[in-house]
Amino acid sequence: MIREIVVYPDKRLKLVSREVEEFNSVLHELLDDMYETMVQSSGVGLAAIQVGVDQRVLIINEPDENDTQRKENTLEMINPVIIERSGATKYQEGCLSVPGYYDEVERYKYVKVEYSDRHGQSHTIEDDGFLAIAMQHEMDHLDGKVFVEKLSFTKRKRFEKDWKKRHKAS
Ligand code: Y12
Ligand code: CO
Numbered sequence: 001m002i003r004e005i006v007v008y009p010d011k012r013l014k015l016v017s018r019e020v021e022e023f024n025s026v027l028h029e030l031l032d033d034m035y036e037t038m039v040q041s042s043g044v045g046l047a048a049i050q051v052g053v054d055q056r057v058l059i060i061n062e063p064d065e066n067d068t069q070r071k072e073n074t075l076e077m078i079n080p081v082i083i084e085r086s087g088a089t090k091y092q093e094g095c096l097s098v099p100g101y102y103d104e105v106e107r108y109k110y111v112k113v114e115y116s117d118r119h120g121q122s123h124t125i126e127d128d129g130f131l132a133i134a135m136q137h138e139m140d141h142l143d144g145k146v147f148v149e150k151l152s153f154t155k156r157k158r159f160e161k162d163w164k165k166r167h168k169a170s
Contacts, residue, residue, distance in 0.1 A: 003037045008163070009018055014144040017047075017054045020078045023120035025089045027057070031076050031118055034059050039069055043096045045134045047141030050097050056080070058138035062130055062138040073124070084112035085122070092135045093147045100166075101159065105150045107136045123170040 006012050020027060030053060038046040043083040060075045087109030094102040112126040113135055126137060127135070137147060148159055 001036065002040055003033050005037065005051050005096050006050055008146055008148070010097075012049060012052055012054070012148055013097060013141070015049060015054045016144050017056045017142045018053050020057060020116075023078070023116070023118060027055075027078070028118055029033065030055070030057060031059065035061070035071060035074055038096070038101050040103070041096050042067075045138045046096060047138045049141055049144075058135075058142065060131065060134045060138060062134070075131070076118050077135070078115070078118065078120075078136075080113050080115035080135070080142075082107045082108075082111050082136075082139065083114050084126070086110045086165075087128070089133070093133070093137055093139070095147055096165075097141075097146060098148060101148070101163070103148070103151060103155065103159070105137075106146050107133050112136060113139075154160055 008164050030048060034046050034048065034051060037051055038061065044062060045060045048055045056079045061073055063069050085108040088106055089109040090104045092102050092108050093105045097125050110128040111132045112124060114122060114124050116122050149154060151159060
């Protein structure tokens, strides 16, 4: 089922999400719905709070070399924690909760993340490319942070002004 995406500046995006304790069918349905919702909106990553659920759940699906998204390539991360980080990099980011706005954000270049899958099995994953950026972006959502909060003071001011103007008109 497609769920409604929560759009900035909705207050729910500020919530610190709660740890998942039960790896049951409710969680599995949430993950499946998040995938459908993300793909329908041409997204590559989504956190549960973006569909209004304040649980530490996120998904990432990087399109393959033919620019195709396959469900089996979806990384589902429950209760993820960064256990190693290093370096710095900049990437032009976008977010389904801030549709139509993209900007460069600084992140760690390399991260190693510990997480559970939908069955509660724990894993670690490390990356220093696109996935590293996506994991950091989505994990920020679990702590109530949206990428626009990482912009410089001047860029953020301009963003807020343009966003208000755009959303007043529509
Ligand atoms: C690198 C940077 C950011 C992420 C987080 C995940 N972000 C997204 O999945 C953003 C998707 C997105 C899709 C949009 O729709 C289309 O392009 C058709 C979009 O544009 C509009 O809604 C107008 C904005 C964002 C992961 C990795
Ligand atoms: Co986002």
